[in-house]
Amino acid sequence: MKVILAIDGGGSRTRCLAIDLRGQVVSQAESGPSNHLLVAADVVKRSLAEAIDQTLTPARLNRDDVICVSAGLAGVDFDGAGAPAMEELLRELGFDHVVINGDMVIAHAGALGMREGVIALAGTGSAILGIGANGERVKVGGWGPVYGDEGSAYRIGQMSLRAAAREYDGRGPATSLTEALLSALGLHEFRETVARVYVEGMEPREIAALGRVAYEVAEGGDEVARTIFLRAGEELAESVEAAIRQLGFTDAETLV
Amino acid sequence: MKVILAIDGGGSRTRCLAIDLRGQVVSQAESGPSNHLLVAADVVKRSLAEAIDQTLTPARLNRDDVICVSAGLAGVDFDGAGAPAMEELLRELGFDHVVINGDMVIAHAGALGMREGVIALAGTGSAILGIGANGERVKVGGWGPVYGDEGSAYRIGQMSLRAAAREYDGRGPATSLTEALLSALGLHEFRETVARVYVEGMEPREIAALGRVAYEVAEGGDEVARTIFLRAGEELAESVEAAIRQLGFTDAETLV
Numbered sequence: 001m002k003v004i005l006a007i008d009g010g011g012s013r014t015r016c017l018a019i020d021l022r023g024q025v026v027s028q029a030e031s032g033p034s035n036h037l038l039v040a041a042d043v044v045k046r047s048l049a050e051a052i053d054q055t056l057t058p059a060r061l062n063r064d065d066v067i068c069v070s071a072g073l074a075g076v077d078f079d080g081a082g083a084p085a086m087e088e089l090l091r092e093l094g095f096d097h098v099v100i101n102g103d104m105v106i107a108h109a110g111a112l113g114m115r116e117g118v119i120a121l122a123g124t125g126s127a128i129l130g131i132g133a134n135g136e137r138v139k140v141g142g143w144g145p146v147y148g149d150e151g152s153a154y155r156i157g158q159m160s161l162r163a164a165a166r167e168y169d170g171r172g173p174a175t176s177l178t179e180a181l182l183s184a185l186g187l188h189e190f191r192e193t194v195a196r197v198y199v200e201g202m203e204p205r206e207i208a209a210l211g212r213v214a215y216e217v218a219e220g221g222d223e224v225a226r227t228i229f230l231r232a233g234e235e236l237a238e239s240v241e242a243a244i245r246q247l248g249f250t251d252a253e254t255l256v
Numbered sequence: 257m258k259v260i261l262a263i264d265g266g267g268s269r270t271r272c273l274a275i276d277l278r279g280q281v282v283s284q285a286e287s288g289p290s291n292h293l294l295v296a297a298d299v300v301k302r303s304l305a306e307a308i309d310q311t312l313t314p315a316r317l318n319r320d321d322v323i324c325v326s327a328g329l330a331g332v333d334f335d336g337a338g339a340p341a342m343e344e345l346l347r348e349l350g351f352d353h354v355v356i357n358g359d360m361v362i363a364h365a366g367a368l369g370m371r372e373g374v375i376a377l378a379g380t381g382s383a384i385l386g387i388g389a390n391g392e393r394v395k396v397g398g399w400g401p402v403y404g405d406e407g408s409a410y411r412i413g414q415m416s417l418r419a420a421a422r423e424y425d426g427r428g429p430a431t432s433l434t435e436a437l438l439s440a441l442g443l444h445e446f447r448e449t450v451a452r453v454y455v456e457g458m459e460p461r462e463i464a465a466l467g468r469v470a471y472e473v474a475e476g477g478d479e480v481a482r483t484i485f486l487r488a489g490e491e492l493a494e495s496v497e498a499a500i501r502q503l504g505f506t507d508a509e510t511l512v
Contacts (some may be wrong), residue, residue: 014295037450037454037455038454063478070358107400126439139428140425140426141421141425141427143418143421143450144418144450144453145451146417146452146453146463147413147414147418147421147449147459148418148421148451148452158403161399161402161403162403162404163318165397165399165403165404169396169397169498170396170497170498170501170502171396171397171494171495171497171498183395184295193403197400197402197403198293198400198402199293202402207402238427239425239427241427242425242426242427245426246426
Protein backbone atom coordinates (compact mmCIF):
# COMPACT_ATOMS: atom_id res chain seq x y z
CA MET A 1 0.00 0.00 0.00
CA LYS A 2 1.27 3.47 -0.91
CA VAL A 3 0.84 6.23 1.66
CA ILE A 4 1.51 9.90 2.24
CA LEU A 5 2.91 10.86 5.64
CA ALA A 6 1.37 14.03 7.02
CA ILE A 7 3.28 15.52 9.95
CA ASP A 8 2.26 18.33 12.31
CA GLY A 9 5.20 19.37 14.46
CA GLY A 10 4.96 21.77 17.39
CA GLY A 11 6.88 23.02 20.39
CA SER A 12 5.66 20.14 22.55
CA ARG A 13 4.52 17.31 20.25
CA THR A 14 4.91 15.91 16.75
CA ARG A 15 2.00 14.03 15.18
CA CYS A 16 2.25 11.83 12.13
CA LEU A 17 -0.54 10.34 9.99
CA ALA A 18 -0.17 7.77 7.22
CA ILE A 19 -2.86 8.46 4.61
CA ASP A 20 -3.64 6.12 1.74
CA LEU A 21 -4.36 7.32 -1.78
CA ARG A 22 -8.12 7.37 -1.17
CA GLY A 23 -7.51 9.86 1.65
CA GLN A 24 -8.09 7.42 4.51
CA VAL A 25 -5.93 7.59 7.64
CA VAL A 26 -4.43 4.12 8.02
CA SER A 27 -2.13 4.71 10.97
CA GLN A 28 -0.96 7.47 13.30
CA ALA A 29 1.46 8.19 16.13
CA GLU A 30 2.83 10.99 18.27
CA SER A 31 6.26 11.92 19.67
CA GLY A 32 8.12 14.85 21.28
CA PRO A 33 8.86 18.45 20.19
CA SER A 34 10.11 19.40 16.71
CA ASN A 35 10.40 23.19 16.78
CA HIS A 36 14.06 23.66 15.81
CA LEU A 37 14.11 27.17 17.26
CA LEU A 38 13.33 25.84 20.74
CA VAL A 39 15.01 22.42 20.86
CA ALA A 40 18.32 21.06 19.51
CA ALA A 41 18.52 19.59 16.00
CA ASP A 42 19.07 16.04 17.32
CA VAL A 43 15.86 16.32 19.37
CA VAL A 44 13.95 17.45 16.26
CA LYS A 45 15.39 14.55 14.28
CA ARG A 46 14.54 12.04 17.02
CA SER A 47 10.96 13.36 17.30
CA LEU A 48 10.43 13.09 13.54
CA ALA A 49 12.03 9.63 13.35
CA GLU A 50 9.94 8.34 16.28
CA ALA A 51 6.67 9.73 14.98
CA ILE A 52 7.33 8.22 11.54
CA ASP A 53 8.54 4.81 12.78
CA GLN A 54 5.64 4.47 15.19
CA THR A 55 3.24 5.31 12.39
CA LEU A 56 4.73 2.91 9.84
CA THR A 57 5.67 -0.11 11.97
CA PRO A 58 2.28 -1.03 13.51
CA ALA A 59 0.69 -0.76 10.04
CA ARG A 60 3.40 -3.02 8.54
CA LEU A 61 4.40 -0.23 6.21
CA ASN A 62 7.98 0.50 5.23
CA ARG A 63 9.83 3.48 3.80
CA ASP A 64 9.29 2.33 0.19
CA ASP A 65 5.54 2.62 0.72
CA VAL A 66 5.86 6.34 1.43
CA ILE A 67 5.45 8.37 -1.74
CA CYS A 68 5.66 11.74 -0.05
CA VAL A 69 6.20 13.34 3.36
CA SER A 70 4.35 16.61 3.98
CA ALA A 71 5.35 18.28 7.23
CA GLY A 72 4.07 21.50 8.81
CA LEU A 73 6.57 22.44 11.48
CA ALA A 74 6.59 25.12 14.14
CA GLY A 75 9.86 27.03 13.81
CA VAL A 76 9.57 27.03 10.01
CA ASP A 77 8.27 30.43 8.95
CA PHE A 78 5.22 31.30 6.85
CA ASP A 79 7.48 32.14 3.88
CA GLY A 80 9.47 28.91 4.14
CA ALA A 81 12.44 30.30 6.09
CA GLY A 82 13.97 27.39 7.98
CA ALA A 83 12.44 24.78 5.65
CA PRO A 84 15.65 23.71 3.82
CA ALA A 85 17.29 22.57 7.08
CA MET A 86 14.23 20.49 7.98
CA GLU A 87 14.07 19.07 4.45
CA GLU A 88 17.70 17.99 4.79
CA LEU A 89 16.84 16.31 8.08
CA LEU A 90 14.01 14.28 6.55
CA ARG A 91 16.29 13.28 3.67
CA GLU A 92 18.77 11.99 6.26
CA LEU A 93 15.89 9.89 7.61
CA GLY A 94 15.58 8.35 4.16
CA PHE A 95 12.80 10.32 2.46
CA ASP A 96 13.38 11.97 -0.92
CA HIS A 97 9.98 13.47 -1.62
CA VAL A 98 9.48 16.02 1.09
CA VAL A 99 7.29 19.12 1.37
CA ILE A 100 7.97 21.38 4.36
CA ASN A 101 5.80 24.27 5.48
CA GLY A 102 5.41 26.31 8.65
CA ASP A 103 2.83 24.88 11.06
CA MET A 104 0.64 27.93 10.56
CA VAL A 105 0.51 27.25 6.81
CA ILE A 106 -0.84 23.70 7.22
CA ALA A 107 -3.26 24.94 9.88
CA HIS A 108 -4.52 27.54 7.40
CA ALA A 109 -4.87 24.87 4.74
CA GLY A 110 -6.71 22.63 7.19
CA ALA A 111 -9.12 25.31 8.35
CA LEU A 112 -9.67 27.37 5.21
CA GLY A 113 -8.16 25.32 2.38
CA MET A 114 -5.72 28.19 1.69
CA ARG A 115 -8.62 30.45 0.69
CA GLU A 116 -8.44 34.02 1.92
CA GLY A 117 -8.79 34.45 5.65
CA VAL A 118 -6.92 34.73 8.92
CA ILE A 119 -6.19 31.94 11.37
CA ALA A 120 -4.81 32.20 14.90
CA LEU A 121 -2.65 29.29 15.97
CA ALA A 122 -2.29 28.95 19.72
CA GLY A 123 -0.48 25.86 20.95
CA THR A 124 2.73 25.82 22.96
CA GLY A 125 3.51 29.09 21.15
CA SER A 126 1.28 31.30 19.03
CA ALA A 127 1.25 32.90 15.58
CA ILE A 128 -1.35 34.35 13.22
CA LEU A 129 -1.37 33.78 9.45
CA GLY A 130 -3.53 35.70 7.03
CA ILE A 131 -3.93 34.98 3.31
CA GLY A 132 -5.38 37.71 1.13
CA ALA A 133 -7.59 37.69 -1.95
CA ASN A 134 -4.54 37.50 -4.24
CA GLY A 135 -2.74 34.88 -2.22
CA GLU A 136 -0.56 37.37 -0.35
CA ARG A 137 0.44 36.22 3.11
CA VAL A 138 0.89 38.21 6.32
CA LYS A 139 2.15 36.87 9.59
CA VAL A 140 1.53 38.48 12.98
CA GLY A 141 3.23 37.36 16.18
CA GLY A 142 5.26 34.17 16.36
CA TRP A 143 8.09 35.84 18.28
CA GLY A 144 8.55 32.95 20.70
CA PRO A 145 8.51 32.73 24.50
CA VAL A 146 10.92 35.59 25.25
CA TYR A 147 9.09 38.44 23.50
CA GLY A 148 5.98 36.98 21.88
CA ASP A 149 3.65 33.99 22.04
CA GLU A 150 0.75 36.10 23.28
CA GLY A 151 -2.29 33.90 23.88
CA SER A 152 -0.23 30.69 23.84
CA ALA A 153 -0.10 27.91 26.42
CA TYR A 154 3.44 29.04 27.31
CA ARG A 155 2.25 32.54 28.09
CA ILE A 156 -0.73 31.24 30.09
CA GLY A 157 1.60 28.98 32.10
CA GLN A 158 4.01 31.86 32.64
CA MET A 159 1.26 34.28 33.71
CA SER A 160 -0.08 31.61 36.10
CA LEU A 161 3.32 31.28 37.78
CA ARG A 162 3.52 35.07 37.92
CA ALA A 163 0.07 35.32 39.54
CA ALA A 164 1.03 32.71 42.14
CA ALA A 165 4.27 34.60 42.87
CA ARG A 166 2.27 37.81 43.29
CA GLU A 167 -0.05 36.10 45.76
CA TYR A 168 2.91 34.62 47.66
CA ASP A 169 4.49 38.09 47.96
CA GLY A 170 1.27 39.82 48.97
CA ARG A 171 1.47 41.86 45.75
CA GLY A 172 -1.58 40.32 44.11
CA PRO A 173 -4.93 38.72 44.93
CA ALA A 174 -5.34 35.24 46.37
CA THR A 175 -5.78 32.54 43.71
CA SER A 176 -6.33 28.80 43.54
CA LEU A 177 -3.62 28.73 40.87
CA THR A 178 -0.90 28.43 43.54
CA GLU A 179 -2.13 25.15 44.98
CA ALA A 180 -2.97 23.74 41.56
CA LEU A 181 0.51 24.57 40.22
CA LEU A 182 2.23 23.09 43.29
CA SER A 183 0.21 19.93 42.97
CA ALA A 184 0.97 19.65 39.23
CA LEU A 185 4.68 20.15 39.87
CA GLY A 186 4.73 17.85 42.91
CA LEU A 187 6.04 20.60 45.20
CA HIS A 188 4.99 21.61 48.72
CA GLU A 189 6.04 25.23 48.89
CA PHE A 190 5.88 27.89 46.19
CA ARG A 191 9.52 28.91 46.84
CA GLU A 192 10.60 25.50 45.54
CA THR A 193 9.48 26.59 42.05
CA VAL A 194 12.70 28.63 41.69
CA ALA A 195 14.89 25.51 41.82
CA ARG A 196 12.48 23.66 39.54
CA VAL A 197 12.29 26.40 36.89
CA TYR A 198 15.92 27.55 36.86
CA VAL A 199 18.19 24.90 38.38
CA GLU A 200 16.46 21.83 36.98
CA GLY A 201 15.58 24.00 33.97
CA MET A 202 11.96 23.87 32.77
CA GLU A 203 11.67 24.12 29.00
CA PRO A 204 9.04 26.33 27.33
CA ARG A 205 6.88 23.27 26.61
CA GLU A 206 6.94 22.33 30.30
CA ILE A 207 5.83 25.84 31.27
CA ALA A 208 3.20 25.55 28.52
CA ALA A 209 1.91 22.31 30.07
CA LEU A 210 0.93 24.39 33.14
CA GLY A 211 -1.61 26.11 30.88
CA ARG A 212 -3.79 23.02 31.20
CA VAL A 213 -3.66 23.30 35.00
CA ALA A 214 -4.63 26.97 34.74
CA TYR A 215 -7.51 26.04 32.46
CA GLU A 216 -9.03 23.78 35.10
CA VAL A 217 -8.62 26.47 37.76
CA ALA A 218 -10.31 29.01 35.46
CA GLU A 219 -13.13 26.53 34.79
CA GLY A 220 -13.52 26.27 38.55
CA GLY A 221 -14.31 30.00 38.61
CA ASP A 222 -11.04 31.44 39.96
CA GLU A 223 -11.02 35.13 38.97
CA VAL A 224 -7.24 35.43 38.60
CA ALA A 225 -7.07 32.41 36.29
CA ARG A 226 -10.11 33.62 34.32
CA THR A 227 -8.45 37.00 33.80
CA ILE A 228 -5.34 35.31 32.38
CA PHE A 229 -7.47 33.48 29.80
CA LEU A 230 -9.50 36.58 28.96
CA ARG A 231 -6.27 38.51 28.40
CA ALA A 232 -4.91 35.67 26.24
CA GLY A 233 -8.05 35.86 24.10
CA GLU A 234 -7.78 39.64 23.80
CA GLU A 235 -4.15 39.38 22.73
CA LEU A 236 -5.01 36.83 20.04
CA ALA A 237 -7.88 39.05 18.87
CA GLU A 238 -5.56 42.06 18.64
CA SER A 239 -3.20 40.02 16.46
CA VAL A 240 -6.03 38.79 14.23
CA GLU A 241 -7.24 42.37 13.90
CA ALA A 242 -3.76 43.51 12.82
CA ALA A 243 -3.67 40.79 10.14
CA ILE A 244 -7.17 41.72 8.89
CA ARG A 245 -6.10 45.37 8.68
CA GLN A 246 -2.94 44.54 6.73
CA LEU A 247 -4.87 42.44 4.22
CA GLY A 248 -7.51 45.14 3.82
CA PHE A 249 -10.38 42.78 4.55
CA THR A 250 -13.74 44.46 5.07
CA ASP A 251 -17.03 42.84 6.05
CA ALA A 252 -15.02 39.80 7.04
CA GLU A 253 -16.86 36.65 7.95
CA THR A 254 -15.80 35.13 11.24
CA LEU A 255 -15.56 31.39 11.77
CA VAL A 256 -14.69 30.24 15.27
CA MET B 257 49.35 43.76 53.85
CA LYS B 258 46.25 41.98 55.13
CA VAL B 259 43.03 42.54 53.19
CA ILE B 260 39.38 41.55 53.16
CA LEU B 261 37.91 40.66 49.77
CA ALA B 262 34.40 42.04 49.27
CA ILE B 263 32.53 40.51 46.35
CA ASP B 264 29.25 41.61 44.76
CA GLY B 265 28.05 39.00 42.29
CA GLY B 266 25.10 39.47 39.92
CA GLY B 267 23.45 37.98 36.89
CA SER B 268 25.78 39.88 34.53
CA ARG B 269 28.90 40.88 36.49
CA THR B 270 30.96 40.06 39.54
CA ARG B 271 32.86 42.83 41.28
CA CYS B 272 35.63 42.31 43.81
CA LEU B 273 37.29 44.84 46.13
CA ALA B 274 40.37 44.28 48.29
CA ILE B 275 39.99 46.41 51.42
CA ASP B 276 42.76 46.95 53.94
CA LEU B 277 42.21 46.90 57.70
CA ARG B 278 41.73 50.68 57.81
CA GLY B 279 38.82 50.28 55.40
CA GLN B 280 40.62 51.64 52.32
CA VAL B 281 40.03 50.01 48.93
CA VAL B 282 43.47 49.01 47.67
CA SER B 283 42.48 47.20 44.50
CA GLN B 284 39.43 46.14 42.51
CA ALA B 285 38.37 44.17 39.45
CA GLU B 286 35.34 42.88 37.59
CA SER B 287 34.42 39.68 35.77
CA GLY B 288 31.37 37.81 34.37
CA PRO B 289 28.11 36.50 35.91
CA SER B 290 27.93 34.57 39.19
CA ASN B 291 24.23 33.88 39.73
CA HIS B 292 24.24 30.08 40.06
CA LEU B 293 20.53 29.89 39.24
CA LEU B 294 21.11 31.41 35.80
CA VAL B 295 24.58 30.17 34.78
CA ALA B 296 26.41 26.84 35.22
CA ALA B 297 28.54 26.18 38.31
CA ASP B 298 31.80 26.27 36.32
CA VAL B 299 30.91 29.74 34.99
CA VAL B 300 30.24 30.95 38.56
CA LYS B 301 33.57 29.52 39.69
CA ARG B 302 35.44 31.10 36.77
CA SER B 303 33.81 34.51 37.39
CA LEU B 304 34.76 34.40 41.09
CA ALA B 305 38.31 33.19 40.37
CA GLU B 306 38.86 35.87 37.72
CA ALA B 307 37.50 38.71 39.83
CA ILE B 308 39.69 37.63 42.76
CA ASP B 309 42.86 37.05 40.73
CA GLN B 310 42.52 40.34 38.90
CA THR B 311 42.04 42.13 42.21
CA LEU B 312 45.00 40.49 43.98
CA THR B 313 47.63 40.28 41.21
CA PRO B 314 47.96 43.96 40.20
CA ALA B 315 48.25 44.90 43.91
CA ARG B 316 50.96 42.23 44.43
CA LEU B 317 48.74 40.55 46.99
CA ASN B 318 48.50 36.80 47.39
CA ARG B 319 46.00 34.41 48.94
CA ASP B 320 47.77 34.45 52.33
CA ASP B 321 47.12 38.18 52.59
CA VAL B 322 43.35 37.57 52.47
CA ILE B 323 41.95 37.19 55.97
CA CYS B 324 38.32 36.89 54.88
CA VAL B 325 36.16 36.77 51.77
CA SER B 326 32.70 38.32 52.09
CA ALA B 327 30.50 37.71 49.06
CA GLY B 328 26.96 38.88 48.33
CA LEU B 329 25.72 36.80 45.44
CA ALA B 330 22.57 36.95 43.33
CA GLY B 331 21.02 33.48 43.36
CA VAL B 332 21.71 33.10 47.09
CA ASP B 333 18.50 33.81 48.96
CA PHE B 334 17.81 36.33 51.73
CA ASP B 335 17.74 33.52 54.29
CA GLY B 336 21.00 31.97 53.11
CA ALA B 337 19.48 29.25 50.92
CA GLY B 338 22.08 28.40 48.28
CA ALA B 339 24.97 29.77 50.38
CA PRO B 340 26.62 26.43 51.33
CA ALA B 341 27.24 25.51 47.68
CA MET B 342 28.85 28.90 47.02
CA GLU B 343 30.93 28.60 50.22
CA GLU B 344 32.20 25.24 49.00
CA LEU B 345 33.13 26.82 45.69
CA LEU B 346 35.20 29.56 47.36
CA ARG B 347 36.91 26.92 49.53
CA GLU B 348 37.87 25.11 46.34
CA LEU B 349 39.45 28.39 45.21
CA GLY B 350 41.61 28.29 48.34
CA PHE B 351 39.78 30.48 50.85
CA ASP B 352 38.85 29.16 54.30
CA HIS B 353 37.26 32.18 55.89
CA VAL B 354 34.21 32.86 53.81
CA VAL B 355 30.95 34.71 54.48
CA ILE B 356 28.21 34.30 51.86
CA ASN B 357 25.00 36.30 51.69
CA GLY B 358 22.38 37.02 49.08
CA ASP B 359 23.11 40.12 46.97
CA MET B 360 20.04 41.83 48.41
CA VAL B 361 21.45 41.38 51.95
CA ILE B 362 24.73 43.16 51.19
CA ALA B 363 22.81 45.86 49.29
CA HIS B 364 20.65 46.38 52.38
CA ALA B 365 23.77 46.56 54.56
CA GLY B 366 25.34 49.03 52.14
CA ALA B 367 22.31 51.29 51.94
CA LEU B 368 20.85 51.07 55.45
CA GLY B 369 23.53 49.35 57.54
CA MET B 370 21.03 46.51 58.22
CA ARG B 371 18.79 48.91 60.15
CA GLU B 372 15.08 48.56 59.58
CA GLY B 373 13.89 49.50 56.12
CA VAL B 374 13.15 48.20 52.65
CA ILE B 375 15.46 48.21 49.63
CA ALA B 376 14.62 47.47 46.01
CA LEU B 377 17.44 45.85 44.06
CA ALA B 378 17.06 46.19 40.31
CA GLY B 379 20.00 44.98 38.24
CA THR B 380 19.89 42.20 35.68
CA GLY B 381 17.12 40.77 37.85
CA SER B 382 15.18 42.33 40.71
CA ALA B 383 14.27 41.57 44.33
CA ILE B 384 13.10 43.53 47.35
CA LEU B 385 14.39 42.97 50.90
CA GLY B 386 12.81 44.47 53.99
CA ILE B 387 14.20 44.27 57.53
CA GLY B 388 11.84 45.03 60.40
CA ALA B 389 12.31 46.65 63.78
CA ASN B 390 13.15 43.30 65.38
CA GLY B 391 15.47 42.17 62.62
CA GLU B 392 12.81 40.09 60.83
CA ARG B 393 13.36 39.82 57.09
CA VAL B 394 10.83 39.73 54.26
CA LYS B 395 11.62 39.21 50.61
CA VAL B 396 9.32 40.23 47.77
CA GLY B 397 9.96 39.25 44.13
CA GLY B 398 13.20 37.64 43.04
CA TRP B 399 11.40 35.03 40.92
CA GLY B 400 13.80 35.33 37.99
CA PRO B 401 13.27 36.05 34.28
CA VAL B 402 10.51 33.48 33.60
CA TYR B 403 7.93 34.67 36.14
CA GLY B 404 9.41 37.60 38.05
CA ASP B 405 12.14 40.22 37.82
CA GLU B 406 9.61 43.04 37.55
CA GLY B 407 11.41 46.38 37.17
CA SER B 408 14.71 44.69 36.24
CA ALA B 409 16.96 45.33 33.26
CA TYR B 410 15.97 41.90 31.90
CA ARG B 411 12.29 42.82 32.01
CA ILE B 412 12.95 46.22 30.41
CA GLY B 413 14.95 44.54 27.62
CA GLN B 414 12.21 41.96 27.14
CA MET B 415 9.43 44.58 27.06
CA SER B 416 11.47 46.60 24.54
CA LEU B 417 11.74 43.60 22.21
CA ARG B 418 8.01 43.01 22.70
CA ALA B 419 7.20 46.64 21.85
CA ALA B 420 9.32 46.46 18.69
CA ALA B 421 7.57 43.19 17.68
CA ARG B 422 4.20 44.87 18.22
CA GLU B 423 5.24 47.77 16.00
CA TYR B 424 6.54 45.37 13.32
CA ASP B 425 3.22 43.49 13.35
CA GLY B 426 1.08 46.63 13.30
CA ARG B 427 -0.28 45.64 16.72
CA GLY B 428 1.31 48.50 18.62
CA PRO B 429 2.46 52.09 18.19
CA ALA B 430 5.57 53.13 16.27
CA THR B 431 8.67 53.39 18.45
CA SER B 432 12.32 54.32 18.06
CA LEU B 433 13.12 51.21 20.11
CA THR B 434 13.11 49.05 16.97
CA GLU B 435 15.94 50.88 15.23
CA ALA B 436 17.92 51.25 18.45
CA LEU B 437 17.63 47.51 19.23
CA LEU B 438 18.62 46.52 15.68
CA SER B 439 21.62 48.81 15.81
CA ALA B 440 22.67 47.44 19.24
CA LEU B 441 22.34 43.86 17.98
CA GLY B 442 24.03 44.58 14.64
CA LEU B 443 20.98 43.42 12.65
CA HIS B 444 19.24 44.95 9.64
CA GLU B 445 15.73 43.55 9.91
CA PHE B 446 13.65 42.91 13.01
CA ARG B 447 12.79 39.38 11.87
CA GLU B 448 16.47 38.48 12.31
CA THR B 449 15.99 38.83 16.09
CA VAL B 450 14.30 35.40 16.19
CA ALA B 451 17.49 33.63 15.09
CA ARG B 452 19.58 35.78 17.43
CA VAL B 453 17.38 35.22 20.50
CA TYR B 454 16.54 31.52 20.04
CA VAL B 455 19.01 29.86 17.66
CA GLU B 456 22.16 31.65 18.81
CA GLY B 457 20.55 31.74 22.27
CA MET B 458 20.63 35.08 24.09
CA GLU B 459 21.08 34.69 27.85
CA PRO B 460 19.04 36.73 30.34
CA ARG B 461 22.02 39.04 30.91
CA GLU B 462 22.22 39.74 27.17
CA ILE B 463 18.50 40.60 27.07
CA ALA B 464 19.13 42.72 30.18
CA ALA B 465 21.90 44.62 28.37
CA LEU B 466 19.20 45.89 25.95
CA GLY B 467 17.76 47.79 28.93
CA ARG B 468 20.56 50.33 28.49
CA VAL B 469 19.55 50.83 24.84
CA ALA B 470 15.93 51.32 25.92
CA TYR B 471 17.06 53.87 28.52
CA GLU B 472 18.66 56.06 25.86
CA VAL B 473 15.55 55.81 23.68
CA ALA B 474 13.38 56.78 26.68
CA GLU B 475 15.71 59.71 27.43
CA GLY B 476 15.21 60.77 23.81
CA GLY B 477 11.49 61.14 24.57
CA ASP B 478 10.07 58.02 22.90
CA GLU B 479 6.66 57.42 24.50
CA VAL B 480 6.72 53.62 24.17
CA ALA B 481 10.14 53.39 25.86
CA ARG B 482 9.11 55.87 28.55
CA THR B 483 6.02 53.78 29.32
CA ILE B 484 8.19 50.68 29.79
CA PHE B 485 10.31 52.51 32.38
CA LEU B 486 7.28 54.02 34.12
CA ARG B 487 5.74 50.54 34.38
CA ALA B 488 9.04 49.15 35.71
CA GLY B 489 9.04 51.84 38.40
CA GLU B 490 5.41 51.10 39.30
CA GLU B 491 6.15 47.39 39.58
CA LEU B 492 9.10 48.02 41.90
CA ALA B 493 6.93 50.40 43.97
CA GLU B 494 4.20 47.73 44.26
CA SER B 495 6.78 45.28 45.57
CA VAL B 496 8.22 47.79 48.05
CA GLU B 497 4.67 48.53 49.23
CA ALA B 498 4.05 44.82 49.80
CA ALA B 499 7.22 44.56 51.91
CA ILE B 500 6.28 47.67 53.94
CA ARG B 501 2.83 46.19 54.57
CA GLN B 502 4.24 42.86 55.70
CA LEU B 503 6.65 44.54 58.12
CA GLY B 504 3.89 46.76 59.49
CA PHE B 505 5.84 49.97 58.92
CA THR B 506 3.85 53.17 59.35
CA ASP B 507 5.00 56.73 58.72
CA ALA B 508 7.94 55.26 56.86
CA GLU B 509 10.71 57.57 55.78
CA THR B 510 11.64 57.25 52.11
CA LEU B 511 15.24 57.52 50.92
CA VAL B 512 15.78 57.37 47.16
